[in-house]
Amino acid sequence: MHHLTTLDDYSWPTCGPCGRQLHQDELGRVACRLCQDRADNALRQLPGPSGLYASLAARLTPGRGGDGPVVSVSRTAPLPVRLEPLSLMARGGVVTILQAWLVDWHEQLGWRHPRWEGDLQQQLDQVVQALRINLEWAATEHPAFADFMQEISSVVRQCERQVTGERAERPIAVACPCGTTLRVTVSTPGARCRGCATQYGRNEVLDLPLAHRAAA
Numbered sequence: 001m002h003h004l005t006t007l008d009d010y011s012w013p014t015c016g017p018c019g020r021q022l023h024q025d026e027l028g029r030v031a032c033r034l035c036q037d038r039a040d041n042a043l044r045q046l047p048g049p050s051g052l053y054a055s056l057a058a059r060l061t062p063g064r065g066g067d068g069p070v071v072s073v074s075r076t077a078p079l080p081v082r083l084e085p086l087s088l089m090a091r092g093g094v095v096t097i098l099q100a101w102l103v104d105w106h107e108q109l110g111w112r113h114p115r116w117e118g119d120l121q122q123q124l125d126q127v128v129q130a131l132r133i134n135l136e137w138a139a140t141e142h143p144a145f146a147d148f149m150q151e152i153s154s155v156v157r158q159c160e161r162q163v164t165g166e167r168a169e170r171p172i173a174v175a176c177p178c179g180t181t182l183r184v185t186v187s188t189p190g191a192r193c194r195g196c197a198t199q200y201g202r203n204e205v206l207d208l209p210l211a212h213r214a215a216a
């Protein structure tokens with residue numbers, strides 16, 4: 001009888017972002033199709049006149065489109081500005097994060113540097129469109145697709161929180177059987193344990209026992 005030690009060592013390829021085992025027809029891809037769809041859904045929230053990015057503007061000043069009471073302000077007094085939506089809207093925020101990824105993708109593909117045109121809203125619309133057009137390539141081949149997903153999911157969640165006034169998701173500490181504490185949120189796509197390198201999918205990681213505070 002043969003010993004099938006090589007089979008024991010073999011591990012089926014998994015999706016970078018969520019850790020799920022890839023389907024037959026997904027083999028060779030960096031990310032599974034579900035994760036590609038998730039990334040596309042996140043990107044689609046942002047552009048357009050009724051998108052999250054445009055909606056941030058309504059949250060800049062308390063009392064306007066916000067949850068606070070409507071205050072009447074004299075014409076000469078400057079309105080207090082909320083900093084969180086501003087930091088997402090300004091250069092260095094959402095638009096810059098997405099543009100940095102598009103520059104990176106162009107470099108990976110050997111294309112020339114993308115050009116930005118128009119105001120920030122127009123640039124946002126353009127960069128989202130360009131990323132979505134190339135998403136299939138990125139989810140198939142880009143080695144850093146998991147980082148891309150994490151970053152855009154996080155930035156979209158931040159925008160959502162500002163627009164809806166929702167509070168930040170609280171991180172949950174769960175315990176890996178190896179003793180390492182993992183900090184995740186309910187919307188996590190999955191996590192890799194720093195201690196034993198086990199890759200958990202979303203459901204698996206949320207099934208882990210809660211870690212004791214003292215162990216965190």
Ligand SMILES: [Zn+2]
Binds near residue numbers: 020031032
């Ligand atoms: Zn996946």
Ligand SMILES: [Zn+2]
Binds near residue numbers: 193196
């Ligand atoms: Zn572990």
